[in-house]
Amino acid sequence: MPISQDEFRRLADTVATWRRPLLLTHARPDGDAVGCLVAMRAMLRRDGAEPLALIVNAAADRYAFLWEGDPITGTAEAIDPPARADAFAPDGVLVLDTCSYAQLEPMSHWLRSGPGRGLPKIALDHHITRDPVADEYLIDESASASALIVLDWATAAGWPIERRSADALMVGLATDTGWFRYSNTDARTLTAAARLAECGAVAAALYDKIYNCEKPERVRLEAAAVSTLELPGDGRIAVMSLQPHHFHAAGATESDTSDIVNIPMRIDGVRVSLLLVVDTAGVVRVSLRSMPPSDVVPDINIAEVAAAFGGGGHSRAAGARVQGSLEAVKKRVLAKLCAAGA
Ligand SMILES: [Mn+2]
Structure with missing residues (x-):
């Protein structure tokens, strides 16, 4: 449900009373997370407030141009987020x-029962x-x-949208819409994109900055993932996996995995793509993508599949972290996907 104008204005009045707002977003922040953080920080600064934008673990370097010359705390230096939040008061x-x-995490205790x-x-x-997580x-x-x-x-609220905020929100x-290709790209999305373009954001230039500046390590990691591709379920499901030795051989880190799960969606007939990333602690990070339903593709709600493993997300993009060996987790997730109609 869209939010009412009254509700937006009421909460704009609330944040206007905050002199030292703390801005947080999710771990492994994506373009939407960092875009919102950068834009909201600029908007909250307007009437003299001093916001602190805090990232709980490092953001992918590809977005760093959004805060060039105006750092986001936690992106360039290792920090203890709860201690940093306390110091900020x-x-x-x-x-x-x-x-x-x-x-x-690691801010949930701070928010739930700590100083927050x-x-x-x-x-x-x-x-x-x-x-x-909040009261409003x-x-x-x-x-x-x-x-x-x-x-x-x-x-x-009548907050002006400066060029840097327009760039951040366009990102x-x-x-989040796969550069306006996913099924969530609706009229409202494109209307908003037009508005941001009018505020100075240039989508093509942003795309170039984000995607045409890959490190060789990232492309090697993609190749490693693709080399593990399996197509069970008569080619309806794509499965790829990355293990610590792949990261080591490619010289890549976990932040280099974003969007790799989307690669097999290009294959004709693939309805669901599954990427399993094994970390050194023996936890498997499960990423899922699915095709929008159509005449030939049934509605497969992967958010429900992810929720069955303690994760979450959207109906077309979801994920979870699961304890267990790669083979065991793969077997369990595939069984759930089949039960969900994949
Ligand atoms: Mn988002």
């Missing part, structure tokens, strides 16, 4: 692009997973990106 907390305690407990908290999000919410599951909710909020909108 915030008077309000804005949680962006997630409502999941698991996604906010007594602070006013607003969460802005478009995901289905809903933990009580701007939730719109019909929004293709949280950046769209930030843009709507700015419009309702959020474009990355």
